[in-house]
Amino acid sequence: MATVVLKNVKKIYNGGVVAVHDFNLSIKDKEFIVFVGPSGCGKSTTLRMIAGLEDISEGTVEIDGVVVNDLQPKDRNVSMVFQNYALYPHLTVYENMAFPLRLLKHPKMSNDEIYQRVTEAAKILGITQYLTRKPKNLSGGQRQRVAIGRAMVRDSKVFCMDEPLSNLDAKLRNQMRAEIILLRKRIQTTFIYVTHDQTEAMTLGDRIVIMKDGFIMQVGTPVEVFDRPGNLFVAEFIGAPKMNTFLARLERKGGEYYVEAFGGKLPIKGEKAKELADKGIDSRTVLLGVRPEHMTFSDKPAEGLIPCEIQVNEMMGSELHLHVLTPEVPEGTFGSLSEEEAKNPAYAEDKEFLAGGRKKLIVRIPTVNLTEQQRAELIPGKEIYLGAEGKVMHFFTADAGKLKTNLLYGPGEEAEASMAS
Numbered sequence: 001m002a003t004v005v006l007k008n009v010k011k012i013y014n015g016g017v018v019a020v021h022d023f024n025l026s027i028k029d030k031e032f033i034v035f036v037g038p039s040g041c042g043k044s045t046t047l048r049m050i051a052g053l054e055d056i057s058e059g060t061v062e063i064d065g066v067v068v069n070d071l072q073p074k075d076r077n078v079s080m081v082f083q084n085y086a087l088y089p090h091l092t093v094y095e096n097m098a099f100p101l102r103l104l105k106h107p108k109m110s111n112d113e114i115y116q117r118v119t120e121a122a123k124i125l126g127i128t129q130y131l132t133r134k135p136k137n138l139s140g141g142q143r144q145r146v147a148i149g150r151a152m153v154r155d156s157k158v159f160c161m162d163e164p165l166s167n168l169d170a171k172l173r174n175q176m177r178a179e180i181i182l183l184r185k186r187i188q189t190t191f192i193y194v195t196h197d198q199t200e201a202m203t204l205g206d207r208i209v210i211m212k213d214g215f216i217m218q219v220g221t222p223v224e225v226f227d228r229p230g231n232l233f234v235a236e237f238i239g240a241p242k243m244n245t246f247l248a249r250l251e252r253k254g255g256e257y258y259v260e261a262f263g264g265k266l267p268i269k270g271e272k273a274k275e276l277a278d279k280g281i282d283s284r285t286v287l288l289g290v291r292p293e294h295m296t297f298s299d300k301p302a303e304g305l306i307p308c309e310i311q312v313n314e315m316m317g318s319e320l321h322l323h324v325l326t327p328e329v330p331e332g333t334f335g336s337l338s339e340e341e342a343k344n345p346a347y348a349e350d351k352e353f354l355a356g357g358r359k360k361l362i363v364r365i366p367t368v369n370l371t372e373q374q375r376a377e378l379i380p381g382k383e384i385y386l387g388a389e390g391k392v393m394h395f396f397t398a399d400a401g402k403l404k405t406n407l408l409y410g411p412g413e414e415a416e417a418s419m420a421s
């Protein structure tokens, strides 16, 4: 059993930098939790407070129900793997892995026991054949495995990893990511993993904690944060290329809804219309979000679709990425905004829209669905017609300086608790 509970944890560095604000999270036994967010959002600071490498300014960290704020790192039973996995160059792989065990004093570990543990970890990590080598004679991926092995031998309750793969090239990173998934199945412990890479977060985490400026934005399973992002930040951070957003008018007609944007009129039917109606959402201006892979396209004009011009076509092999421009919004009309709404400074953020300009969108199209002729024709300058089904639409508020909350799913409870301070 190793649960980790953070209650109202705050970190103020010397000099007054608040790196983490009121962090609240309950990590379950054997859960794989990922902290993800842009550089400087407080991921490492939070992890280091759990491991005991950084003082906790306020609040408590509990491991298995015991407050560990005042315990030394070595007494917390937490292992840590860093991005810069400094291995001892003069020691063999075996001795690098044995090193933390040789340091144990009370009680001292026997050589037999050390041998057992190191060889067992090496077997799991597939590095048995390298045990007698020095680190300089290993590849980057093999060295990373030794660093993980050094943390594994200790039998710790919580396994913390801070960007362990970011020094590796893209191919090796993919391979090690898969290995961490396998490793996790073999060593049954609680994992806390820090990364700024949303793909790593999505593929590794049972739950993902998305952070920004020292605040938790949302906590959820990969599917939850992808399908139901609590706010625009999460929506744009998870998924690549990032979600398209544009100001639009959500119109309600009885139980039916549609959105109007750039001359297009996209109906919202079924479950989504019901969700909107259940929440009592009336006609209003929204920031509409649609992921690039969820846009539908037609090469012929059709009722309600938005006519767009292709600017750039990127052939990725299995997919075609089209960067397109929407039509111009007639100057002075602010599209579908009322004059009052247009005064709201939030809309200034959507400058292309207000300037009467054109908005850039990205569309991802699986190439298997395209004919040879279509592939040849989807090139810069060509006009295509875009739409989206209601079920893939996300609706955010567009209030100035605010988080731009998802109208349907709002911030999660944790986010609200965290940001209420």
Ligand SMILES: Nc1ncnc2c1ncn2[C@@H]1O[C@H](COP(=O)(O)OP(=O)(O)OP(=O)(O)O)[C@@H](O)[C@H]1O
Pocket: 013, 014, 015, 017, 018, 019, 037, 038, 039, 040, 041, 042, 043, 044, 045, 046, 196
């Ligand atoms: N020792 C320190 N003294 C003062 N400020 C610090 C210290 N360490 C980190 N910070 C600040 O605290 C904030 C959070 O830093 P942290 O290292 O936790 O970010 P991070 O999310 O891990 O970022 P990255 O992805 O770049 O590793 C940053 O603004 C950083 O500048």
Ligand SMILES: [Mg+2]
Pocket: 043, 044, 045
């Ligand atoms: Mg960091």
